[in-house]
Amino acid sequence: MFKRMAQDFYFLRWYAAARLLGRRNPLQTVLAIGNACNLKCKHCAVYPRKPEDTLKKDYQTVRRELETCYKMGSRFVDFEGGEPFLWRDGERTVNDLFDLAKEIGFYSTTVTTNAQIPFDPCRSDLVWVSLDGVGKYHDLIRGPGAFDRLEKNVALSTHPNLNANMVINRYNWEAVEETVRYVADHPKFRLLAVSFHTPYPGTEEMTLDWETRCKVIDRSADLHKKGAPLMNTRSGLLRLKDMSFKKQCWISNFVLPDGTFEKKCGGDKLGICDRCGFGMTAEMVGLWNLNPETIRAGLKVRT
Template sequence: MPANFTISILYTCNSRCKTCNVWKKRVDNLTVEEYDKIFHSVGHDPYWITISGGEPFLRADIDEIAKVVYQRSSPGILNIPTNGLLTRRIPEKVEAIARSCPKQELVINLSLDGVGEEHDEIRGVKGNFKRSLETWAELKKLQKGLKNLTLGVHTVISVYNVKRIAEIEDYLVEHLEPNNFISEIAEERIELATIGTGITPLAEDYEQAVSHLQQKIRQSEFKGVARISQAFRYRYYNFVKQYMYDKRQIIPCKAGVASTHIAPDGNVWGCCIRAESLGNLRDHDYNFPKIWFNQKADAFRRSVKNKECHCPLANASYTNMLAHYPTLAAVGTDLLLNRYPKPYTQTKPNGDHEPS
C-alpha cells in the first residue's frame, strides 16, 4: 500500500492561472462520508497525505474531510496547498484542522508565482497577491499557538517567471519568512488540461533559475528536520535539471507502488501525470485495496518499471528518493559530512549546451 496519497477534493478554482486549466472540469465530488469509507479501507499505511484541488478551501467541509482522514489513517503529515484568496475561510479552516488533528504535522503551502502585479497576471486574478499576504498574516498569527502548523511558500516555475526566480525567491523568503520555500516546474498534464500549452521553461533557463535556489540552500544554515528536507530538495533540483535535458527517468519511479492519487470523482490514479484510471472507488464499495491490487494497477506498475514514462513531478519525486537506496545513502552521507553535491549542469562556461 502507498505511503504517499494525494486526494484532489474538487476541480473548482477561483484562480485562472496561465499554467493550469483544471477549473474548467466539472465532476461529482466525493462526499465526507465517502472519504470516511475510503480511508477506513486504506488503514494506517499513509504517512504523507496531500489534499489538493482546484482550490481546496473552496470546499466548506474541508475540515471534516481532513478529520476523517486523520481518524482513519493517522498520517504523520497533512499537506494542503492554497492560492490564499479566501482570506477569512482559510485561517478558520486551518485552525479547525490543526486542532482536530493534533498529532499530525499540518503543512500549508501558499502558492506565489511572482511579486505584486506579476503574480496577479500569472494567476489571473487582480489583487491576488495582496489578498494572499492578508491570509498569510493571519496564518502566521495562528502559528504562534499551534505547534503542529508549518507554513511554506510554493512557486511554480514556468515560462512566465523562470528568468525572475532569483528575485522572486529572495523577496518571498525575506518578507514572508516561511518555514520552507519549495518550487516545482510547470508541467503539461492531463490532470490540469495543459497538454500543448507550452508552459514548461527551456532546460537552460530552468537550470539557471534552480542553480540560484541551490546556492541559497548551500549558503543557509538549516537545523534538524529542515536540514534533512533541504538536502533532499537540493537533490531533487539536480534530478529535475538532468531530466529536463535527458527526458528519461533519472531514478526509478515508484508511482503506483509508494504513491497514488485519488481524483475528486473517485477515480484512482497511479499518478496525476498519466491520470489513467485504475478503477473508481464508487464502483468498488470504496475499497481502495480492491483497486490497488487489480490487473490495471499491475499493468500500470509494469509500465512505470519499464520506464515507458518519465516526468519531474515533485510530489512523487520525493517519495522516489526515499525509496531509492543509493539516493538515500548519498543524502545521509551529505548530512554526515555537512556538504552538498555539485549542482548538475549541461551548460558550458561560455553558455552553450553540453550534449548528454
C-alpha cells in the first residue's frame, strides 16, 4: 500500500517536472545486457552476424548502467538482448540482475524472451514472450522448431505475469487473429501486445505495406472492442495508422549492447520514425496525455 503510494507520488513529481519545467528525464529504461542469441530471426537487426561481434556485459557493468539510469530518473526497467536468459557472469544468472535492479530502487522489472530455453523460475515482475504467430508463422520468422520449444518452455513456466508480444510483418500479418485467439485460450498467457515491424537496416523487406497495416489495425481495434486480451489500448492501436503525431519517445531511454546510452530509440537517428511500428510509441503519447485508457492498461499489465 505504502509502496504503491510512493510510486504514484513519484510519477506525479516526474510528470509535473516534465510538463511544467520541461525536464525530459526517462521513466523507463530498455537495457540490453548483450547481443548473444540462440536464434537468428528474419526481422531482427540485433543478433551478432559474426561470432566476433558478440557483446556481453558483466554484472558490475550492468550495475553501473542501472545506477546511472536510476539517477537519471528511471524507475522501470526492461531487460533485453540478444536473449536475456543466456546471460551468465560466473555463478550469476539474469535473475541476479532482476534482484539488483530492485536493490537499486527500480519499482518493476520486465524481461523479453524468445522462450527457447527454460526460463523458470524467473524473478522479473513481468515476462514478455515473443510470439510472432502460431506454429508455421512463428517458425517462418524465427526458424524451424522455435514454436514447439516456446510452447514447451511456456508450459513449464510458473510465472504469474506471463504475456506475449507479436511483431507484425509481411510474413505473419494474416496470423494476427489466430494469435489473439491462441493467447485468449492459453492457460498461461494473460495479454498480447502487438507491434509492427520497424525497418532497421537490412530488415526493410519485412515491412508491411501501409494499407495492409491500417487494415490489421482496424481489425485489431475491433477485436479489442469485443474483449480480446490485447495490451495495447484501442486509441494506441489506431494512432499507429499515421505516425505523424508528436512522439514522446524520451520517456524511455536505451542502453545498447555496447554500453552506449541513448536518450531515445535508435529509430530517430536512422530517420525511420515515420515508419516506426512499436506499439509503445503510441502508448507513451497516451501516458503523456494522461489518457485514462492508457493508465488503466499500464496498471493492468503490471499487476
